Amino acid sequence: MAEKDESGPSTAASKVKMQMQKMQDANVKYKNLLKLAKERIQQQDDELKRLKADLESVSRQDVQRDNNATGGDEVPDVVGNAVENGCIIVRVCQRVKVDHGHQEESSHNLSEEIWALIEFELFDPDQQEPVVPPQRTKKWKLFEKEAELQDFIRRDTGEPLKLPPYSLTPQQSSTMQEEARQSVSKITEEFRRFRVKSEMARKQADAQIRELQTNNVESAKKRIEDQDVEKELEQARSEFSRFERMRAEMSQQEAQWKEAYDLILAENKKLKSSGSEALLASQWRQRYETCVKEKYELESKLYVAAEKAETVDGKYELKYRDLKESFRLYRKKAKEIFEAQQGGPQGTSLVRIGTSSNDDSKLDYLKNLMVNYLTSDIHVREHMEGAIGTVLQFSTEDIEKIEAKKAESDYWAYLGYN
Numbered sequence: 001m002a003e004k005d006e007s008g009p010s011t012a013a014s015k016v017k018m019q020m021q022k023m024q025d026a027n028v029k030y031k032n033l034l035k036l037a038k039e040r041i042q043q044q045d046d047e048l049k050r051l052k053a054d055l056e057s058v059s060r061q062d063v064q065r066d067n068n069a070t071g072g073d074e075v076p077d078v079v080g081n082a083v084e085n086g087c088i089i090v091r092v093c094q095r096v097k098v099d100h101g102h103q104e105e106s107s108h109n110l111s112e113e114i115w116a117l118i119e120f121e122l123f124d125p126d127q128q129e130p131v132v133p134p135q136r137t138k139k140w141k142l143f144e145k146e147a148e149l150q151d152f153i154r155r156d157t158g159e160p161l162k163l164p165p166y167s168l169t170p171q172q173s174s175t176m177q178e179e180a181r182q183s184v185s186k187i188t189e190e191f192r193r194f195r196v197k198s199e200m201a202r203k204q205a206d207a208q209i210r211e212l213q214t215n216n217v218e219s220a221k222k223r224i225e226d227q228d229v230e231k232e233l234e235q236a237r238s239e240f241s242r243f244e245r246m247r248a249e250m251s252q253q254e255a256q257w258k259e260a261y262d263l264i265l266a267e268n269k270k271l272k273s274s275g276s277e278a279l280l281a282s283q284w285r286q287r288y289e290t291c292v293k294e295k296y297e298l299e300s301k302l303y304v305a306a307e308k309a310e311t312v313d314g315k316y317e318l319k320y321r322d323l324k325e326s327f328r329l330y331r332k333k334a335k336e337i338f339e340a341q342q343g344g345p346q347g348t349s350l351v352r353i354g355t356s357s358n359d360d361s362k363l364d365y366l367k368n369l370m371v372n373y374l375t376s377d378i379h380v381r382e383h384m385e386g387a388i389g390t391v392l393q394f395s396t397e398d399i400e401k402i403e404a405k406k407a408e409s410d411y412w413a414y415l416g417y418n
Contacts, residue, residue, distance in 0.1 A: 016205045023198045030191045037187050041180045048173045054094060055170075058117060061138045087120040089153055089161065093138060097166050114143040118153075323372055323384055330365060330391060366391065 094117040122135040143149040153161045168176065369391065373384045389399070 016208055019201065020205055023201055026194065027198060030187070030194055034184075034187050034191055037180070037184050041177075041184060044173070044176055044180055047168065048177060051167060051170070051173060054117075054167075058138065058140065087122060090119045090121050090136060092149075092153060092161055092163050093117040093119055094164055094167055095149070096169055098169055112144075114146060114149055116141050116143065116149055323369075326365060326369060326372075327390075 096115045098113040098115065117138055117140055119136055119138045122137065141152070143152065149163075153163075369384070369388065373381060373388065376384065394402075
């Protein structure tokens with residue numbers, strides 16, 4: 001059944017496509033016809049414009065000729081006697097054949113007339129030199145037959161002139177233009193009807209295609225839904241079987257846990273009845289071992305900290321001893337200088353000599369003192385600040401500044417001077 005349903009829509013779709021192709025071909029054909037008709041009308045319009053321009057030029061020439069004739073310079077109008085009357089035929093500009101047909105009357109009682117626009121050149125036989133530029137004029141001539149026109153253009157020179165093709169008369173141009181317009185309007189109307197018909201056919205084909213697509217979509221959707229339902233049922237069956245297996249496994253696990261619980265409960269009751277004191281003793285034993293282990297760890301940490309403290313104190317003690325020895329030597333030298341100053345001029349001279357000789361040792365002492373101070377710890381610096389103040393002879397104002405700074409910051413720890 002599904003194969004029949006699929007073959008049916010495909011056949012209908014192919015028919016619709018063939019119909020659309022035929023309509024498109026017909027549309028192209030009508031467009032080409034309309035294009036040819038427009039080109040033909042354009043050519044006829046151009047021809048009509050050219051004829052109108054020629055008629056206007058001829059009319060202007062006729063007016064000019066009439067004006068010249070009125071002024072005494074009349075152009076002769078005798079067919080066949082152009083040479084004798086001072087005119088030579090130069091060329092035939094245009095010729096028109098007028099077919100009276102069923103007209104009852106005509107000006108010359110002729111069923112057919114041939115009008116030719118002939119260009120003449122005027123000349124004077126008595127004048128020896130030609131006139132430059134030559135005087136020329138144009139005039140329409142009437143002939144009854146083609147032979148008369150041929151004879152007329154051969155009489156002056158003896159040679160036939162080239163004749164232009166026949167031009168359309170204004171009536172013929174109007175008739176042809178009207179026929180072309182009617183043809184164009186007819187083709188336009190047919191094209192409009194064809195467009196309406198093709199648009200209706202296109203809409204009908206679109207509706208059929210949409211209907212076929214809808215049917216195909218519905219059938220495909222139905223098949224997909226059926227497949228989805230089958231997949232869901234299969235998945236539900238597999239889930240149900242998995243749940244059944246899990247339920248059986250959980251029931252078995254529950255039975256095992258219950259059995260283990262019963263065993264543990266029985267053992268616990270037995271321990272409570274017979275071995276509760278032994279259990280308590282084992283717990284206290286574990287607690288005692290943990291405390292002993294923590295004690296050993298704390299003792300080892302304390303021992304390491306004590307060793308570090310002894311090392312630091314020894315380092316500070318050595319620095320303090322060096323500084324104390326340096327300060328003792330400096331005080332000794334200062335005392336000697338003071339005693340020399342008290343001894344008078346001789347002592348002053350000795351002080352000067354001693355000062356010059358002891359500058360190097362004093363600088364070395366200050367250098368050593370500052371190096372020890374800057375490389376010492378903050379606690380060692382407290383003992384060295386008094387010695388530095390004595391050596392550099394700080395004034396009362398300097399001591400007050402240092403005490404004020406010490407009060408502002410805990411980093412300074414000035415202890416005073418001896």
